[in-house]
Structure formats: structure tokens, C-alpha cells
Amino acid sequence: MKEFTIRGSSKQPTFSLGENSGIKTTFFLICMIMWLLPFTTAAQNGAPDMTVQEKFDLPDPARCTSNDLDIISADLDLETCDCDEAGPTIEAGLTLGVRNNTESLRTSFAFWAALTVTDPKDVNDPNDDTKTYYLVEGCEAEILPGSMYGPGTNNPDNPPRTKLANFEEYFRIYIWNGSSYQLMIERDENGNPVLDEDQLVIPIEEIPYDCGTSLELTNIYQAWTDASTNESRQCPLDPTKINPKCGIIPVLAVGVGLSASASTTDVSCYGESDGSIEITFSGGEAPYYLDSGDGNGFSSTPIDLTDEQGEPLDPPYKVTISNLSGSASGIEYTWRIKDSSKEPCIQDDTVQILEPDALSLSILGTSISCYGSSDGYLSLNPNADPENSAFTQYDLYKVDGDPDSLAEILDGSGDDDLVTSDITETDGVFAPALGEGKYLILGSKASPYQTGVDCYALSNAVEIQ
Template sequence: MEDITIRSQQNKNWLCRVIILIILLGYSSSLSLHSQELPPLPPPGDCVSNDLEVVDAFLDLDDCFQCEEGQVIKVPIILSIFNKTQSFRPTFAFAGQLEVTDAEGNVTTEFVKGCDDQVGLPAGEITELSTILVDYTCGTTLRLTDVYLAWTDASKVTGDDSKNSCANLLSIDNKTPAGFLDISPKCGIEPAIIVRTPLAGSSTFTDVVCNDDNGPSNNGTATAIPSGGEEPYTYLWDDSNAQTTATATGLTAGNYTCTITDKNNCTFDVQVTISDALAFSASATPTDVSCNDDDGNAADGAIAVEVT
């Protein structure tokens, strides 16, 4: 009986593994479908329409959102789009490069595309559209470069088979006779779109150089480097002088905090540790003059100094 129970449990475990594998394979197939490449984008000269304008771009996060540097969160990018025409535009799409810059200035890029055929763009209004979901690393800044904007006429979208649906607009089969993505002339190009990110900050510093007989030195410095948020920024250090510049000077060894505040009164605290100068000692080993002769005093004495 016990053997039958064990075999039954093993069969259940095997069945669970098979089900999980099927789910994962289906999920993988779905990812492959959504990441399918587009046909080549048309030459810039083919995009002559100027119907739409991206007036803002930002991450869909709460005001003054904060997270730890390096933490990764999934968040939509929102594009604010001004429809300058007198006609409703049911579908909007874009494609371009997402440029990510970290606190050290390292830049990475990836191709991204997005489309919306559910909200639509009313005539003469600014509409916010959630376009793509990205993995945002806290403390980085974002911008979209080499951006192609595309839109359709006013025909209604009733399903994926509609002429103006995202499924058709961004299809691998939606090509011109020349082999380009068939979006012209209802398209435009923007060289760069800054994506607003939450206020964050990093720092650089110089440690105390040395101490002397008068006591500890105060020649350490620290600089707060803001990113994201909205300029202008203000600064407040918690040192004895409550300095209000990006760079604090005259610091002794210790821990310091600078509170960065942006235009929207969002704040971010940057922590800095200034280390003390390394202690050292010195010793001297003399070598006496070997001898004197009729010509006077010899000059072969020496002193060897060792610093540790």
C-alpha cells in the first residue's frame, strides 16, 4: 500500500512538471511573438507629415517615487502626444532606441517599439498613452533616440484585422514594395525624447589628505550629483556649516548626508563617507663619518629614513 502511495505521488509530481513545462513553452512563444522585429523603417525623407508631437515622456510612477540605486522595477513609459490636426487618430505607434545612462556615465541602448489602438488621440488635444513596459534600474536616466512616430487615418479599429489596428500597423508583413515598414507619409521623426525619471543622486568625494601636529585636517570634499527629477536642484549638507552647494568643502573624516531637492519639492538623500588620512611613522638610521685625515673632515656620513 505504501509503495502504491509513493508511486501515485511520483506520478503527480511528474504531471506537474509536464504542465509547468507546457506553460513555460507557451510563455516563451508569446515573448518571441511580441519581440518580433519590424521591417526596416522608411527613409527619414519619407516621413513628411507633422500631425503629432510628443510633448512629454515619463515613467508611470507616483510623484516623488524613491527606490534604492540598482533596484530594477517594471514600469510603463507614458508619452504625452499632441494631436495638432482637426481629426481623431485611433492608432499611434512608435519605434526607436531606448538609451539608458547609469550613475557612472555608462550608456546602453536597445530597440523598442510600442503601439496603442484602444485610447486614440482626440483632435487638438494632448493625450497620455502608456506605450511600452520597461525594466527601469533606479538611479539611471532614460531617453528615446532616433524615434519614428506613426499614426493612421480616422478609420475605426474594431479588431486586430482592422486596417488601422496595431496588429496590422506593426506587422512584419506591413511592407512597401521597397521593403520598408508601410507607415509613410503619416509618420514623423524626433531625434531624441527625454524620459523623465524619479529624482536620484550619487556622489564623488576626496578623503582627508593628512593630519599634522595641530590635529585632524579638514581638507576632505564631497559632491552630490543629482539625476532625474526636474531642475533646478538645491542642496543641504549636514556638516557643521550646513553648506548649500553641490560640493561641500572643509570636511573632516566622518559620515555626511546631502539632501537634494528638485523643482517639485521631491527630495533624495545622498550618503558620503570621508575617510581619515592614513597614519604613518618615520625612523632614521645614521651612519657615522668613517674617518678624518690631513685634508679635513670626511664626508661619508649618511642618514637613512624609513616611513611606515
């Protein structure tokens, strides 16, 4: 028994071909490059005004009990890697893959469905998706028996069984130019899309697609005959009379070309290595592989497309390259994403990671006026080189023995004690009425590149006598 993976979205199944219990079941894939005909409204974050069943006057799903034919894949007719996030809108036809579960000739194949195009304007906000809805229908004449389709002649171990031998791929054939499919949108006198069948229907030959958007077919009705007076059962089929020779597919993702884009997070503070690149990608064929730009090429392990509970994620997917260093002028990193199409698509880009300047803090001390007094104070060193950085908060520490390092103060492992948090600085002077002792100041300010992160500098220790 041989297994073949049907081309399409990453969620498509793998089908096994063989004989079972003496009944021979042959699968074939028909890839129909279609000119679909939807009747559509453009909407934001809402459902279409009409269902597929209502629009086309289709029977109740419970009355569709036949599974002779199945749509098992749907793809935009795109080149494998024809996708540029910054590029123009692509016009593309839709290709369906149909599986015949019988060896009988089907004189027609019709379908009706809803097509949803989702454009994630902000991939970090699931509520910021712009959705456009289409209601689509189509019909194609004469679908050959499953036994008429077989592997291509390039496989000497499994030659074709019929004269249909010139296939470049397994179980694929493209419908001739006489296809009846069109894409249509009804518009009012102002050019706005409406669900009003009395208005002018304007044919559009291809679906407009922007890289990074996702497409999904839902509530797919499919039929291959009807009970009308159309004796030859040729297109068009009467949607009111297709039962019981019809079936329902709840949802099917539409495969599109691989697209990928990246956002960067610069290093939070000088000397850190917490920069990152988050790559958002979708389309193409899973599994996907990442080259993080570390010189080792593509990882041999595919990118994990599951959540923390092991459940599959929905596109667009994200992968993060972490622990990156930066510089004031930027360090360049080149990342690459590769899919598993027959001719793999690679999307890549070069980005920069920045790092903020180092912070500095130098202080002077003014001793007490008399023995036993507490009128000593600290001030910023006006002659400091490098010049003192501006901080939003200063914390005063009293030194016990050798001064603690910045790391020891931040993690609490040192011996120096916090005297006052957020002391006031006025014209470069700190006046917390200090007595004798050794002191230092911790300055802090918000990172210019990462939210919720503070950067620090520790001053020199000063003796007040």
C-alpha cells in the same frame, strides 16, 4: 499668453499657448501609461542588430512630412521619489506625452522606436556602460482634438472649455485600461533574447529599471492614419502605408525618478582639509539644488549642469562638496539633492570622511671622531614619543640659523639647504658622512587615502660637532 512646462525629462521644452494669425492652435498632452511592445536583444556597448525602419518595414524618413501630432515627453511610470540605488529592480510602465497641433480628431496614434537602457556600471568610465536595446511599437485608438483639452478646474482664471474638466494637471489625461501596449521580448529555446520573429514572444508588462540607469528613445516614427483598406483608420496601422501622415523624432530622453549616490575622498594627510564628497545623480526634473550639510539648507542657486565651455552636460551629473575635514574615526556629513518635480524628490545620505594619523620623526646625532673629519651621522631616536613613523623617503637638510618649518621647506621659502635627497636608512641609521653643522631630516610617504599625494614629517634639528 500662458506658458506651461510639460512634465518629463529635464530637456523638455516649454510651450506657449495662444492664437496666431487667426489660426487657433491648441496643444494637449496625452500621457499614455503603456504596455510597450519591443523586440529586443541585450548587448554590451554595441548597436542593435536592426534599425527601427528595418524591423517594422517603415517608410524612408523623407516620406514622413506631417507634423500633426508630436511625442514631446516620455517618462517611466514611477513615483516621484521611488528610487533607491541599493534597492531592487523596479518594474514600471512607460508614459508618453503627445501634443496635438490641430483641432481635429485623430482616430489612432501609433509609434515605433528604439529604446536604449544604459546602466553606468562605473560612472567615472564612459566606456564601462552596459546597454540594453529594445525595438518598440504601439498604437492607441481615438486621440481627441486639441480643443477638447484644457487646464484643470483648480485654475479659476482659466477654466476648462469643455466637459473634460477633472484634470489634476494642465494638459494631461491618462489612457484607459484598454490600452493595447505591451512589452514583449523574443527568446530562443534557452531563454536568450533574439531578433527572430519565428520564436516565442513572451509578454512582459513593465520595463525593468534599476536606479541610476538612463533611458532614451531614438528614431521615433509616429503616425495617425494609413492608406490601407482600414477605413476607420483604427489600430493597428499598417507601417508600410503611413506616409505622408507620419513624422520622425530623432531622440527623446525618458524621464525617470531622481536617483543619487555618493563617493568620498578622505583627507590626504593629518591636519589637512582636502576631503570631498562627489555626488552622482540623474533623473527627476531639473533644476537641482544641493544641501552640502553645512547647516544652511538647500542652496538658492541650482547646480550648474554645463561644462567649462558652457555646453550642457549629459546625465549622470556630478557635483562635489570640497574642503572637508576628517578624523581617525571619521567625521559624518549629511548631503541632500532636491529636484524640481511638482512634488520635489529629495535624495540624501550620511557619509564619513577619515583622516590619517599624524606622522612623527625624531632623530639623534653622532658627532665626528676628530677635528676636520666627516664621519658624523644621524639616527632615528629609539626612545621617541610618539614613536617614529615609517617613511619611504628621507631628505637631509643643513640648517642655516633657526630651523625652517615644515611649510617653509615644502614651499621652498626657507633658508635651509637640501644636502641629499632620498638618503639611505639602514637599521635606523643614516650615514652620509657628515661634517660639523646642524641638520634635520624630512620624511615622506604616500597618503593612505589619496593617490599621488605625499604626507610629510620634519624631524628636530641636531647639532653635529
